Amino acid sequence: MCYIKHANHSPQFLTLYAGSDAYSSDGLPDNDQLGNYAIVPFWEDLYYYASQNDGEGIFYQINEAQTTVNYTFILSASGSNYQLWEFGVFYDSTVPGVFTYVYQQIPDSGASATVGVQGIDASNNAVGTTYSNSQTDITAGLTVVCDSNTGICSGSNGQTATQGSDVPLG
Numbered sequence: 258m259c260y261i262k263h264a265n266h267s268p269q270f271l272t273l274y275a276g277s278d279a280y281s282s283d284g285l286p287d288n289d290q291l292g293n294y295a296i297v298p299f300w301e302d303l304y305y306y307a308s309q310n311d312g313e314g315i316f317y318q319i320n321e322a323q324t325t326v327n328y329t330f331i332l333s334a335s336g337s338n339y340q341l342w343e344f345g346v347f348y349d350s351t352v353p354g355v356f357t358y359v360y361q362q363i364p365d366s367g368a369s370a371t372v373g374v375q376g377i378d379a380s381n382n383a384v385g386t387t388y389s390n391s392q393t394d395i396t397a398g399l400t401v402v403c404d405s406n407t408g409i410c411s412g413s414n415g416q417t418a419t420q421g422s423d424v425p426l427g
């Protein structure tokens with residue numbers, strides 16, 4: 258089963274099989290909160306204000322051939338309904354295991370968010386690649402490509418993270 262966690266006041270991530278409503282973003286892997294397999298484009302305490310008419314929501318688009326899907330998240334931080342966070346996830350099934358995260362508007366530059374990917378290796382051990390964890394390096398215009406096959410996440414800013422590593426600032 259694949260689903261998007263998008264209940265009000267919960268983290269925004271895609272996970273397979275299991276997950277949690279907890280929203281304390283940590284380094285990856287974090288199987289207690291995310292489940293065994295997860296893509297993590299922006300794990301942070303964001304909120305969907307359903308009563309607002311400002312374009313907030315979680316949207317998806319599938320191409321005609323049904324080989325690609327594009328998710329777009331437009332959300333507010335809890336208690337801050339005047340600033341919007343906007344980011345997306347692109348997946349092409351003809352390139353299995355590779356996810357592209359695109360950031361349009363990130364007011365706090367990811368100061369308390371986690372970005373990356375996690376899964377289980379051939380020995381059934383939890384593995385994860387943390388591209389960013391509570392750093393201010395997730396900015397508007399950034400694209401991050403996470404390959405769950407190789408355990409590598411690469412950003413358009415030149416930063417690269419490998420399985421089990423954090424990317425330092427700069």
